[in-house]
Amino acid sequence: MIPDINLIPKLEKSQQGSKFLYILLGIITLLALTLLIWQYFTAWVEIVELQREESNLIAQRDQLNIDLATLQPGNEGSLEQSLQFVEMVSYPISPLINEIQGLQPSNSYLRNYTFSPESVSISIDFETLSDVSTYVSRLSNSSYFIDGQVLSITSSGLGEELGTDDETDFDVIPRQSVEITLLINETYLATGGVQ
The missing domain is CATH 1.20.5 (Single alpha-helices involved in coiled-coils or other helix-helix interfaces)
Known part of the structure; x- marks a missing residue:
């Protein structure tokens, strides 16, 4: 082995x-x-x-x-809305209304006005277009307003207002309904209308 x-x-x-x-x-x-x-x-x-x-x-x-x-009520009443608007707007309204009515030509009618924090929107009826241009120029020369803008001009005759437009009447002169927005001069208004 x-x-x-x-x-x-x-x-x-x-x-x-x-x-x-x-x-x-x-x-x-x-x-x-x-x-x-x-x-x-x-x-x-x-x-x-x-x-x-x-x-x-x-x-x-x-x-x-x-x-x-x-906190957000849904349209509970005009009193609450009015209070909110009064708290939001901090300028006197009476001088503005007096100025708007004081500059109106004769035979014109202030239909409606609404205020916002910076502007006033007015609706006025005039007899002629020349009255419209006169009023707009007076507003643009006013110290209470910075600028004015004519939003719309519509003409309506007497028959249209009553709803009877049977035929054209050349004796009736249509009235001019004007919507104007005016920007407020807050510094002039805050000083009480004195510059």
Whole structure:
């Protein structure tokens, strides 16, 4: 029989290297798992906090909607609208009405006027177009108003107003209905009509 003689030395270094590699791989795996578990619990805590904050914000939104609904009445009356307008407009109205009526030519009729914070809209009937141009030029020269704009001019005869337009009557001169918007000179009005 041939004796079994092994002259090649055993390689234990390679086993130690592979053990070191397995230990290093195990440590890296444990660190990765630890990091993932830490991120999971951190994200879970943040989700719980965000859900709590979301429920608080929803409750605040609902409360603000309820408050807004109580503050916005839907056309409850002209008294409240009048009070809001009076609080919004901070200029005297009487001098403006006096100026508008004082500059009117004879045989003209002030039908309607509405005020806004910066302007006055008026509706006036005139007999002729020359009366319209005279009135507009008087308004543009007035110190109470910065600018005036004629929005519309419509003519209506006596028969049209009564609803009987049987035939054209050349003896009736149609009246001119004019819509004018005037921008208020607030500094002149605030000083009481004195420059």
